[in-house]
Amino acid sequence: VEKPTVINFNPGPAKVDPTVMAQAQKELLNYRNLGFGVLEMSHRSAEFIDIVDKAKTNLKELLNIPDNYKIIFLQGGATGQFSAVPLNLLNLSPDCTADYVVTGTWSAKAAKEAEKYGKINIVHPKLKKYTSIPAEDSWQLNPNAAYVYYCDNETVNGVEFHFVPDTGNVPIVADMSSNILSKPVDVSKFGVIIAGAQKNIGCAGVTLVIIREDLIGHQMKECPAVLDYKLQTDMNSLYNTPPSYSIYLTGLVLQWIKNTGGVTAMSRKCAAKSQLIYSVINNSNGFYQSVGGIRASLYNAVTVEETQQLADLMLSFQQEHA
Known part of the structure; x- marks a missing residue:
């Protein structure tokens, strides 16, 4: 599945896993050989x-x-x-x-x-x-x-x-x-x-x-x-x-x-993603405050790797503007 060039942290409608989107695309015009979607x-x-x-x-x-x-x-x-x-x-x-x-x-x-x-x-x-x-x-x-x-x-x-x-x-x-x-x-x-x-x-x-x-x-x-x-x-x-x-x-x-490990796997992934972002915030010495800023939603379809890219961006932004 081709990876998107944009990382989607939208609060909802939020990201859907690319493999799900690819399957929906494949079946859009012809669901299980019925001739229609x-x-x-x-x-x-x-x-x-x-x-x-x-x-x-x-x-x-x-x-x-x-x-x-x-x-x-x-x-x-x-x-x-x-x-x-x-x-x-x-x-x-x-x-x-x-x-x-x-x-x-x-x-x-x-x-x-x-x-x-x-x-x-x-x-x-x-x-x-x-x-x-x-x-x-x-x-x-x-x-x-x-x-x-x-x-x-x-x-x-x-x-x-x-x-x-x-x-x-x-x-x-x-x-x-x-x-x-x-x-x-x-x-x-x-x-x-x-x-x-x-x-x-x-x-x-x-x-x-x-x-x-x-x-x-x-x-x-x-x-x-x-x-x-x-x-x-x-x-x-x-x-x-x-x-x-x-x-x-x-x-x-x-x-x-279900195919990717169920709720237990999702829970582990969500904890890892949350830790990445909160670690940047908690170690920023107050740089990231509640006033202004942006909102990043880490729903199930957002990967740990994508979240790491956001954390890296936050760190570089802090280093440049602190």
């Missing part, structure tokens, strides 16, 4: 249903998803799920209440959206700036809440959870858009995991939802059909025309992750 394929066809089912099977294997969880491919991005989550789950609480941990831009937007549908409790004092996660023992959790929501990795602010909150019997909803499949996850600790695909697992257009079965079927009557977890689960994500090509590309990415 996935872009033209009926979403009711046996071939497309096979694409959906294989993607689910690989995801289940990669994350060791228990049998009592369902996988749904939806539209609207994680932002759409900011509405879908309360519309589907708030009825689990007798007074339509949910707890939110707000540690950055994305969880703040999620909480604001959820306020349209019920009572939203921010479990900690309002943060003046998003630079850390409030100590868990300072949270005021409601044992009767429908769920506890948080964003596992706040890309805009650089805050990532390195623990799964203890919420007792209250289901946890986690937005893992930016770090899904970059580290091992015990799915059984979560009620719902949501993730837009365009950072780590594909291209823009499809959103992943992993949901425990007992949380399905509690949707409000106002819940739109396209966001209804029960309807979409019952219809195998095919209630209406899905983002077919995006699901196909996600399937290719999942297969690539």
